[in-house]
Amino acid sequence: MAVATLKDTITIAISVRDRHASANWYNEMLGFEALYHADDAGWSEMSTFSKGVTLGLGEQAEPAPGNSVPVFGVADIKAARQNLEAAGVAFDGETIEIEGMVRTATFYDPDGNALMLAEDLTGAN
Numbered sequence: 001m002a003v004a005t006l007k008d009t010i011t012i013a014i015s016v017r018d019r020h021a022s023a024n025w026y027n028e029m030l031g032f033e034a035l036y037h038a039d040d041a042g043w044s045e046m047s048t049f050s051k052g053v054t055l056g057l058g059e060q061a062e063p064a065p066g067n068s069v070p071v072f073g074v075a076d077i078k079a080a081r082q083n084l085e086a087a088g089v090a091f092d093g094e095t096i097e098i099e100g101m102v103r104t105a106t107f108y109d110p111d112g113n114a115l116m117l118a119e120d121l122t123g124a125n
Contacts, residue, residue: 003087004080004117009073011045011118013056015063019044022057041098069106069114077103077119097121 016022032046042059
């Protein structure tokens with residue numbers, strides 16, 4: 001049995017300089033549709049053609065191309081994090097909450113690849 005119980009969603013997060021310009025590019029080039037733009041959080045999310053998979057655009061002044069982070073949806077981030085930490089998984093700092101939107105926590109696989117857990121607080125999932 002898995003240590004963390006995941007939901008049937010995954011967001012592939014990438015860093016970009018301008019979320020709105022990138023959203024337009026992904027729409028025009030790949031047909032992805034903007035789901036929302038959270039301007040206060042510097043985050044946009046796009047639909048893909050794969051069920052349960054979205055593309056997240058995180059705005060950064062100096063993006064890190066090629067450094068995508070899979071974001072796994074969980075129902076209870078506190079429990080998932082506690083179980084992973086008890087199994088020796090390393091996390092990067094505290095769980096972050098954007099009120100009314102999401103709670104996230106970044107952790108690492110044995111090779112140092114960044115992964116993230118996300119608990120949806122919008123009630124949409």
